[in-house]
Amino acid sequence: QKEVEQDPGPLSVPEGAIVSLNCTYSNSAFQYFMWYRQYSRKGPELLMYTYSSGNKEDGRFTAQVDKSSKYISLFIRDSQPSDSATYLCAMSDSGGSNYKLTFGKGTLLTVNP
C-alpha cells in the first residue's frame, strides 16, 4: 500500500459544478498537507497549504484535513474550464525532513464549457 492514495480519475464535470477531490494516507506523522495543480507539460503549482487538521478557504477553493480519518479533500466551487488540470495532493511530516513531499498520483479533472 502506498503512503498516499489518490483516485486518478479521470473526472469530467460541467462548468459551474462543485468538484470534490480527495486523498487518503497511512503515515500518521504527516502534519503538512498541500494541493498542487499541474497543467499539461508544466510543473506543479501550489494551490492550498494546511497544517494539521481543519479547513482553509481561498476564493473558490476549500481544503479540508481530517487527521483522525487520514483523509484530505479539496473542493472547487463554480468550476471553470481553466480549472482543467491534474490535481495532486502532497504531504510531509513535521520533523527535520519536512521539505520532503510525498505526492498522490494526481486526479485528472476536465471542466466542460
Added chain:
Amino acid sequence: GAGVSQTPSNKVTEKGKYVELRCDPISGHTALYWYRQSLGQGPEFLIYFQGTGAADDSGLPNDRFFAVRPEGSVSTLKIQRTERGDSAVYLCASSLNVQNYGYTFGSGTRLTVV
C-alpha cells in the same frame, strides 16, 4: 530569473548513454530540490540541496544517479548508463529557505530512453 528554468525541455537518449539535466533556480533561492515524475504518477523526491551541499540524497534510486550544485545556484542531475526505466519527467524546484510550502517548480525535463 522569474521562474525555475530547466533545460533541455525534452531529451531522447539511447539505453546505456550518459545524460545531464540542468536546473537554474530562482535567483537568491538557497534550497533546491529534484523530483522524478513517472507517467501517471505523482512526483517522487530525489535529492535536496542547501547551498552547495546535498543535504539529503536519500531519494536517488541507485548509484547511476548523481547531482551537483557547485556554486550554490545552478544544479545538474547526472544519470549514467541510462535504462528504459529512467524515462520520466525530472522536475526541479527551489525555495528561499528550506521549507515544504514555498516550492516553485520548473516545467521539467522529459527524458525518454530508447
